[in-house]
Amino acid sequence: MTSSMTPGIAANRLGQDELANNFADLHMPLQPHEVKVAADRCYFCHDAPCVTACPTDIDIPLFIRQISTGTPEAAAKTIFDMNILGGMCARVCPTEELCEQVCVREVAEGKPVEIGRLQRHATDTLMAQDAHPYKRAASTGKKIAIVGAGPAGLSCGHRLAMLGNEVMIYDANPKAGGLNEYGIAAYKSTNDFAQSEVDWLKSIGGITIENGQGLGRDIHLDQLASDFDAIFLSVGLSGVNALAIDGSEKDGVQDAVKFINDLRQSNDLATIPIGRNVVVIGGGMTAVDAAVQSKLLGAEQVTIAYRRGRDAMSASRYEQDLAASHGVKLLFNAQPNAVLGNGAATAVEFEYTAQNAGKLSGTGEMIQIAADQVFSAIGQTLNADVDLKLEGRKIAITGAGRTSRAGVWAGGDCASGGNDLTVTAVAEGRDAAMDIHETLMGAA
């Protein structure tokens, strides 16, 4: 019988019941009574800080008041008016560093109004009903190509379709949804919510999605430019930074993005092989998602190793604590030196680091951590060969997503600026849609 103690990398470390429990909703939906209590706590602030903190500017006090007066459907409309992926954002937003962080009740009592869970209550209620809440405007006769069916592309596409345009969304993957489908931890999007959301969003009409269409592989910018009135690029960051250390070619070393992807697409979590000792290298959300899910699959020892200190970690303190609460060890100020092992990884050797004159350097002190499996989560990169001006390693944009090429807009993780959050991608897609529409209509 396989267990957490089984050496090496093995599937079936946990039974089905335990796995089902481990991968259930991280935050369970609020029950009706909880909804009333939670909604009652909102003060209906003037020019509310939570709204300011929301990248999509959802009128949070208004939607909570609508919930509290028994009209969650109206509340959902308030949310969707600004954020058509409000359902997913209610699940994945780091509310603890957005709306809920600045909630005046967080300031006053250290306990914010549960905005995220209330948002989920509203959006789930409306999405469970048959009718799509929006109707399309009269046809404009314009056609827009969107490349990438992630949060930015879907948001842009819905808005454009609503305004009367025809939208064609191409996506390189077999399924739409982008990171919602492939990239976030399973316990944040249960019951195939990402696909249900895409289906619901598409039901407005006027949106066609073609999967398996990679930019530069199956479709090309120049061709799209001649076939469509405008293009919106939301291809995300599909490249992964390689772990460039000795031994990184050994068995058991893989990138965390692939691991999360496989896990999300698996029909049977028990079949996913996981190491007894897992080391995740990196300091972002991907590192946390990979580490926590390793633990939930039954790994005995899981360590996140980050080369800088806790404060520099891009995963929020809340996410760090989430990892810690699942038994993940957080190792700070340690940079990977080599993967050790004879053919297969058995440990990772780290060197401790320190800041010297603003520069990170090794102290010479080494530590070895046992590792049958090593996940690299050290960042993702733009993986699209487009003849557009770049800013850093992303597509340079100005205004509402305008690229250096007329008629081509970009948004989401592939575009400059932003903060790699789903909710920010949604805002960028929405705003680009408005700009595209106004441009095509000659209003801007």
Next chain:
Amino acid sequence: MADLTTDFLGIKSPNPFWLASAPPTDKEYNVRRAFEAGWGGVVWKTLGSDGPPVVNVNGPRYGVIHGADRRVLGLNNIELITDRPLDVNLAEITRVKKDYPDRALIVSLMVPCEEEAWKEVLPKVEATGADGIELNFGCPHGMSERGMGAAVGQVPEYIEMVTRWCKKYYSKPVIVKLTPNITDIRAPAEAAKRGGADAVSLINTINSIVSVDLDAMCPEPSIDGKGTHGGYCGPAVKPIAMSMVSEIARAPATAGFPISGIGGVTTWRDAAEYITLGCGNVQVCTAAMTYGFKVVQEMISGLSQWMDEKGHTSIQDFMGAAVPNTTDWQYLNLNYVAKASINQNDCISCGRCFAACEDTSHQAIAMSDDRKFSVVDAECVACNLCVEVCPVEGCITMVPQTAGSVDPRTGQTVDGSYANWTTHPNNPGACAAE
């Protein structure tokens, strides 16, 4: 420790907290539980004449206005007087009084407005050994349609007449319970006094429809698709009741007349407030119906602690203490100037004070880009709205301006002397003393 015992009309009770005549006091079982929980007195649920008892509806009797977190703010009922036989109630009252001689036990009564009816029932009540009677002239639903309850309480002459009968056929204290469903509470209070009543108790419930079922298009509580007005009580009615109590306490004709205060008493503080307005005790119903009889323990401990802190050794020490400070608007000091002040350390930046003042009042609160809220003294009229809408108690306060300082709103120097509307130059009725 402060002495909470009260002597109301010669009726002694260990504390001023009585249960009002209402569903909680309908029968021996409940009343015994109430006394065991510590209630100082009970007004037994209203008895009617001998004979077939009244009947109640067999559907819902209550409706409620809820506050945040389903706090009961106001309760409405369409229950009638006791629906149990008179002799059963009388036997129970006799037993309970015998077992709890130290508690006040008052019998509420409502019989037809005929002398014979009262003459018949009163000796039976007297025989129970109960400490007094309370005349239910207030019940606003059902019984009033039959010429009783509020139908009597709304006609001062009837009040006086029935009170006289009671004093004639009953030897112990007679309390007249007043309905608030009238225009001037002083008239029925004076009538009760003229009729020889020993005290008044108020208020009975207020005519009310608490909600409408928007599917059935029917007021609630709904009985098979129809609704009727009920009687409203609970915290929501306390302000109305206290105003009426104060009017009786202040009126020359009734000043000093014993009052039992009723209406929304939920905590010790409510009780203390009623007593300062001239009440000798208070009666409670909704708080008990919401939380059970144990709430009296908080009332007792709270009142006792507050009295100790203030140095009051008995209820008498502060009874009526707020009456002299209850006056008419025209006697308020128009030279008194205050300004709102926001404690920035307590402020949680919700901005409700700003929204309220900017949208609905005097544009006297400024908001900075970083959400700091401050009072604009040049616009502030000290209306108190910001104080009341602020979620943080004590964050915004009203600060009196010192005499000699200049009010930036009017440009006038604050006058430390007292001056009211009666002598104000803008008052067309003001006449100079010549």
